[in-house]
Amino acid sequence: MKNRIRFDPMRLGIYTLLTLFALLFLVPVYVLLISSFKPFAEVQDLSRMWLPPKQPTLESFYVAWYGIPEKGLRGLSLNILNSLKLTIPATIISSMLGSMNGYILSKWKFRGADILFALMLFGMFIPYQSILIPLTRVIAAIGLGGTLWGLILVHVVYGIPITTLIFRNYYAEVPTEMIEAARIDGAGIFKVYWKVLFPLSLPGFVVVIIWQFTNIWNEFLFAVTILQRPELQPITVALRNLAGSQIKEWNVVMAGTLIAALPTLLIYIIMGRFFIRGLLAGSVKG
Amino acid sequence: MSQARKERWIAFLTLLPSIILLAIFVYGFIGWTLRVSLSAWDGITPDYTWVGLTNFNHLFTKAGGVSAVRFRIDLWNTLFFTIFFLLGCVMVGLILAILLDQKIRGEGVFRTIYLFPMALSFVVTGVVWQWIFAPGTPSRPRGINALLGLFGLEQLQWRWYTSTESIGPFHVALIPVIIAAAWQMTGYTMAMYLAGLRGIPEELREAARVDGASESYIYRRIILPMLRPITLSALIVLGHISLKIFDLIYTMTGKGPGFVTDVPGIFMFETTFQGNHYAQGAAISIIMLVMVAAVVIPYLVSSLRGEVER
Amino acid sequence: MRVKRSLLILVILALVGVFALSACSAPATPTQEPPPPQEEKPTPPPAEEAMQGEKELEIFSWWTAGGEADGLNAMFEIFKKKYPDVEIVNATVAGGAGSNAKAVLATRMQSGNPPDSFQVHAGHELIDTWVVADKMEPVTDIFKENGWLDVFPKDLIDIISYEGEIWTVPVNIHRSNVLWYNKDIFEKNGLEPPKNLDEFFTVADALKAAGVTPLALGDNGVWADNHLFESILLGVMGPEKYKGLWTGETDWKGPEVKQALEIFAKMMDYVNEDHSALSWDQAAQMVIDGDAAMNIMGDWVAGYYTSLDLEPGKDYGWTPSPGTDGVFLMLSDSFGLPKGAPHPVNARRWLEVCGSKEGQDAFNPLKGSIPARTDGDRELYNSYLQAAMDAFASNPIVPSFTHGAAASEGWVTGISDAMSLFVADLNVDEAQNNLYQACVNAGVCSE
Structure with missing residues (x-):
């Protein structure tokens, strides 16, 4: 050839x-x-x-x-730190939830599990404007208004559909025989997950973590409505403020843009393969 | 038997936290927003007085005054943005994928270059392209205009995203925004098509070649039809993104003079959080939701149903 | 069979949703999340002994650059000298003459996360948005304790009062109706700055013929269009009728509004082509650079010029905007005390600095505005500002709508939308109708 x-x-x-x-x-x-x-x-x-x-x-x-x-x-160093404090916990929590959900939905389908899955998936397509007004009020009512934890909660919740989807598709490829074998040995739901699925999950986690990290790092709408305190702003909000200032020092704006883009860009360049897998998984079928 | 039953319940209970969260944060909140859109809430303090469809009425009829004008422009802008953005992404993405599928040396490098904008935030994209397309003045051109001036192409200089010209209901100021969006998302369609092309068994092409089919015939008659489901997926995913687009345009141009680059997402954000017209903002967001749902729900249903059949 | 099952699940989901929602309205902690780092609990207004604890003061404003930022910093310096242990968090949101900041502020206030004190335009922006919604603490006692009732003009006190209480501390007064011009260009072409709107177009034609852009406009963000329009409105109809626009006494469908719109449309033939890509300061810069001859903008332009080391009367000229000589179109920046401010003691200390002679005389010369107090030290102000102080003391005063003094924010957004369309299509009848509709929607005009 x-x-x-x-x-x-x-x-x-x-x-x-x-x-x-x-x-x-x-x-x-x-x-x-x-x-x-x-x-x-x-x-x-x-x-x-x-x-x-x-x-x-x-x-x-x-x-x-x-x-x-x-x-x-204000310099962007603080905002980079904020973005890390936001992105890392939100990514980890939503990946874990997604992994458990994906496992259940692919290997323990109960009655109506598919409908449930479809209802969950819908959550990743909605325009977030349509939940924004209640969201700001609820986040405030539970005492998380204007805190990083409030935004983390939001990203965890709205990250569930995509992480569940990716893991569900990922686990679907694990042969059912392996699960059966473990079951015959008397393993219950969680033991099967822990002994059979979890050890196989690393590539799945890498895909999901990269995907969530990139998305949360790059997100703007939630951040700008929920977390506006300047000392807590994530990088996207701070960058928009920098670029929107009255007197534009474009060299500084461009340097700031580069700083904001670098983390996700590096991840992409180093782990492009997994990034693409996440990308393709986003189109439902995987 | 009862063991299995118990485990089904455990399975359900494991999902329960996620189910509850999504039930509240997605469906509960949508219901709440719907309620706000039917209320008289206009100001900082919530006011749930029932006003029926008044807020929607004001977006679509003369009674809304300038709001209705703005929203009509927004819908046109969304339509044109969506059409050209999808066309651009699908066509360029397909071309790039086919080119890359020709056993290219350095394919990895090319692929990385085409795809890297996907890793960026819309905010980053907006800031950079705002700078590139800033028109400057005729005497002091900026951005692309400066580049055109460098090559003596002054007659091609125009006002880019600040132009208020339109062709029918299509505002030409959208062109730079569409370019920026397509720049960011083309890599996505390319990756999908490439994955699709790689999934087509080589034997199929070989067999066609043996039968004497030309390469272009193979592409037109065999390969492209096989990529059709991918095109559909790409259209849905990109389509729903473009229907709810906000960050990119908000950062790059804002609503623009005469709303030339305004979209429902920006209108909703401004009217809600700057004008304190909460009910109106809720109404706009409900319309956005309906538009997105019209695209996504049939796709979700068919996609999952297909899965069950398989 | 299948359908039934899925229905069942849907019902369960809905029930769960409803249950969870009702559970949610009671302040419960979420199940999934670790407890939040507890913010300092908002304390009720100061008890003397609480004074020790507060180490922070967060001031929210949209003063990010130039003379505005310098002026704010000068007030911070005074505060720091008095309270060296307190760390000031300078929370600024740039862009759009405050429209971005207002959006951010609204969401913060909504989510129960107010700053300690925030910049707000005195007048309807303050009252209609925040006071009526019961989001503010009155500051009448601060005025009384410091004897400010005698040093702030009564007209101004009226503007910031509602139901017998004072709600904010004005730090400055700005004049909206000023025309700035390039003296060299005018001299070279043998022109005098225009006194009325007819003269404006004569001068503009002459400038155009001489190859100079007559009027610089930077309406990226639209409010600058409102700004130009309010000067034209005032120039066309005079102070009394202009005031009537905001109370419903002057007809938005009347001939004067129409004439003002026509003049605005005509002016668009004389502005820089790239106006919608520029901000106000870039337009002001055009006058200095000689790229344009005139600019109609509030007197923060003087502050901007001062930050460029330019001298009024020498490096640039000014005059009231055409047809508005003898009227002072006013706006005022002020600081208020939101309910639930995390550091109310420091916030009150801050407000005392804002209202003090020392604070105002430190802030205003840099910001390019005049003190809201009548006892400002004239020596500290440049010739432009001294002239403005004189005008403020003697002219009839009318409120600016663009900058929150005359109308509620909701109304101003309505006008902005109408103007945004108008700039693009210059359709006078449609714009007038939209402006009328905005007045109706604001509940001032009746249908």
């Missing part, structure tokens, strides 16, 4: 097209990089907008990270 790959105009065309598309996809990255390494004076010079910095500087990253306290400009 390999021998068939040889030079011909058709293949040259294919590679040219692919490269062209790749360059187009990278345009925003290019702009992001060159702008964030420019000093303020240079980024103001619009004739140089598309040219690389004359003298690359880390100044804007410094400002974006530490802020300028005397000017009331």
Whole structure:
């Protein structure tokens, strides 16, 4: 088969097209990089907008990270920390719930389990605007208003459908015979999970954790309505505020954008394979 | 027998926390929002006085004044945004997947590049593309306009997302927003198509080749039809995203002059949390929910039913 | 058979939902979550002995840049000198002349998570949104204890009072109806700044002919359109009729409103093409850079110019916006005390700084506004602000609607939506109808 790959105009065309598309996809990255390494004076010079910095500087990253306290400009370092404090617990809790749910729904189907599953799944498609007004009130009523835990609870709850879905599809591929065998040895529901399914779950967990981490890290609507205290804001909200300020230091905004994007981007680059699996699982059938 | 029965119950009980949470947070809250949308709640303090369909009426008829105008524009914008966004993602995604399926050297690199925007937040995408498409002034062009100026293509400069021009009900200011959204989501359709293409057994193509079919014939008559279910899935997933889009447009352009880039998500957010018109916000969100449900529920039902048959 | 079962499940789900909902309205802790880190419980108003405990003060505002941020920091400095142990959390939300901040504030207040004190426009924005909803503590006692009733003008006290109590401490007064202009451009073209709307268009034509953008506008976020429009309204109909718009006495369907809209539409021929991509400060910058000759904007522009080290009368000129000479279109920033503020003792201390002569004289020269008190130290203010102090003392005062003094926030959003459409299509009749409808929806005009 390999021998068939040889030079011909058709293949040259294919590679040219692919490269062209790749360059187009990278345009925003290019702009992001060159702008964030420019000093303020240079980024103001619009004739140089598309040219690389004359003298690359880390100044804007410094400002974006530490802020300028005397000017009331907060740095993003705190917000990155907030996002981590939010994303990590929410990811772990929702993955565990999803794993248990997926196990039950794939291996212990009781009457009506499929209907129940469909009803659960619907929760991941709804426009969150349609639950936002009650949500803010309930979160406040249970004393979690304006706290990270409130937002964590929200992400756990609305993460249940997708994590359940991915695990259900994942466990569906585990042969029923393995479960039967364990049952004959007298294992109950949880023992089967613990002895048979859980040891096989690592790839499933990786997919789900990556997926949830990315989604929660990138989420904006819940964060902006539930958690507005500046010292608790996650990175997406802080970034939007930075970009929405009256006087735009675009080099700082671009540096901030890069900072905000980096964690999920790194995960994607390092663990792309699992990321794609999560992506495909999102289309219900898996 | 009773052992099995007991275990069914344990199974159900294990699910119960999730079921309760979703019952409250999804179905309970939707019901609550529906109730708000039928109320007179207009201000910071809740007011559940029943007003029937008044709030919906104000979104669709002259009685709503500018709200109705705005909402009509929003619906048109959503329609055009959805159409072009879906077209862009599906077509470019399919082309990229087919190209990548030609036993490409460095496929991994290309795939990574096409797909990386998926890992980003809509907020990040919005900020970057806002900067790229910022029009500047004719004397001091910014962004793409500056690039066009560099190549002497001044006649192609226009006002991008600040333009108030429209072709019929289609606001041209949506074009940059659609580009940004497609940039982010095309990788998704590409990945789905690629997975689909890889799932088609090589023997099928070989057999067709043996029968003397040309490559293009194989694609048109054999492969594309097999990808149809994937197209459907992609359309549903992307379609429901575009119907409820908020973060990207809110960050990139906001509602725009004359609502040229406004969508129901932004209207809902502003009227609820800036104008304190809670009942109106609830009504908008219910309409959004109905639109999304119309797309998603048939898909969910058929998808799960198909699974049972298999 | 199958159908029945699924129905059963649905019923169970619904029951569970209803049960859980009712359980929820009682403040229960959720089953799934570890207990939240307990916030400091909102304490009832200060008892002397509680004064020790509070280590924090969170001030919410939309002053993030330029002279505004500098002014706020100057007040923080005064506070810190008095209470060095208290850490100030400067909670700012940028963008949209406060519209973003207001959205954030509303959700915070809704979720029972108020800051200790927040910036709010004095007038209807404060009263209709927050006081009527019973979200504020009165501050009348602070006024009495500090003798402020004698140093704040009575008209202003009236604006911030409701049902016999005072609800907020104004820190400044801004003038909305100011036209800023580039002196060089006017001199070079032998022009005088326009006194009325007719002159405005004569001047604008001359500038256009000379190849200069006559009017800079930065209406990214729409409120700047409202702002321009309120100056035009005032210029067309004068103070009494303008005030009547907000009480229902002046007809929104009348000829003056129509004329104002026509003038607004005509002005759009004279503004910079990229106005909807710019913010107010970028428009103000255009005048300084010589990219445009004039800009109609509130006098925070003076503060912005001061932060650029520009001198009034020398580096830029000003005059009341066309047709509004002798009238002071006013707005006022103020700080209030929300119910349930986590640190009420510090919040009251903060309000005392806000209302003090020292605080106002530290804040206002930097912010580019004049003190709300009548005993400000004139020496500290530049020539523009001194002129504004004089005008404030002598002119009839009318409230700005764009900035919350004249109308409720709900009404202003209605007007904003109408103006947003109007800027795009310049359809006068439709805009007038929409403005009327907004008045009806606000409950002021009757159908």
